[in-house]
Amino acid sequence: MNNDMPLNYIERIRDYYQALGYGAPYQWAHFDDVPFAPLKKPLAESVVGIVTTAAPYRAHSGDQGPGAAYNGSAKFFSVYSDVTCREPDLRISHIGYDRAHTSAEDQGSYFPLRALKALAEDGKIKTVAPRFHGLPTNRSQKTTIEVDSAELVSRCRQDSIDAAILVPNCPVCHQSVSLAARALEEAGIATVIMGCARDIVEYVGVPRLLFNNFPLGNAAGLPSDPDSQLRIASLALDLLAMATAPRTTEQSPFKWSGARDWQRDYSNAAILSKQEIARRRDEFDRVKADAKRVRAAEG
Numbered sequence: 001m002n003n004d005m006p007l008n009y010i011e012r013i014r015d016y017y018q019a020l021g022y023g024a025p026y027q028w029a030h031f032d033d034v035p036f037a038p039l040k041k042p043l044a045e046s047v048v049g050i051v052t053t054a055a056p057y058r059a060h061s062g063d064q065g066p067g068a069a070y071n072g073s074a075k076f077f078s079v080y081s082d083v084t085c086r087e088p089d090l091r092i093s094h095i096g097y098d099r100a101h102t103s104a105e106d107q108g109s110y111f112p113l114r115a116l117k118a119l120a121e122d123g124k125i126k127t128v129a130p131r132f133h134g135l136p137t138n139r140s141q142k143t144t145i146e147v148d149s150a151e152l153v154s155r156c157r158q159d160s161i162d163a164a165i166l167v168p169n170c171p172v173c174h175q176s177v178s179l180a181a182r183a184l185e186e187a188g189i190a191t192v193i194m195g196c197a198r199d200i201v202e203y204v205g206v207p208r209l210l211f212n213n214f215p216l217g218n219a220a221g222l223p224s225d226p227d228s229q230l231r232i233a234s235l236a237l238d239l240l241a242m243a244t245a246p247r248t249t250e251q252s253p254f255k256w257s258g259a260r261d262w263q264r265d266y267s268n269a270a271i272l273s274k275q276e277i278a279r280r281r282d283e284f285d286r287v288k289a290d291a292k293r294v295r296a297a298e299g
Helices: 009-019 115-122 140-156 171-186 199-204 226-242 274-299
Strands: 047-052 080-083 131-134 163-167 190-195 208-209 248-251
Touching: 009 171, 009 199, 047 115, 115 131, 115 226, 131 140, 140 171, 163 171, 163 226, 163 274, 171 190, 190 199, 190 226, 199 208, 226 248
Parallel strands: 047 131, 047 163, 163 190, 190 208, 208 248
Antiparallel strands: 080 131
């Protein structure tokens, strides 16, 4: 496998879940027409918001630390907001990032607040919005469009942001933020996605994508490498300003610093034994059951 080329997540995930016995493949969202809102102000005068699929740490929800197993109890199902005046404690144990090749121990690799604040101090943007917003990763496209994206647009309007950076972490996260980006653009708010699953984002159809060819969970930069995180955030901002039409994709120049075989390994049923496939099916069923309980408790 050529690790310089993007991994085809749609195909890989289709084959993986069929091998686990889940039947008909998931139908990803797809649009021919893509809304596009030009950035209305120079970057230096713009207020930039952050949209994340990471979840706030909840002490009662089991292991959410670096390398934690897929944790359905840590999921959230409604848009949430928190302040950016302090660094939040966000985790991604609730979603299917690449646990084999990254551990999610550096929040800066999936949540670009520190990098954007540094760029604001340097005058690249006016400021980071006073709040960031968490977007659920519902498999229901109808829910994401009609409920979650509508709520997100309302909150971003309240914050009077000029642009939004959206950062997904798992395959479905990439679809969710793509749908949200479309809604924000229709509301006149310019967006850019910092993502690792290029095929999913481009299949949905979005205005701007900064593609990082890294394992899922590192869309904001290389872990423990603040210089890459700063540069990648800067590239995302540049894309906000320079894009003149929808479906504009740029690839960052950074290479994954870990194992070269990460693309071969991710959810690859072809290299799994029957016993491992059965174990993963059991694990995924447990995750779904835990998430169902959390959703019921949230009402």
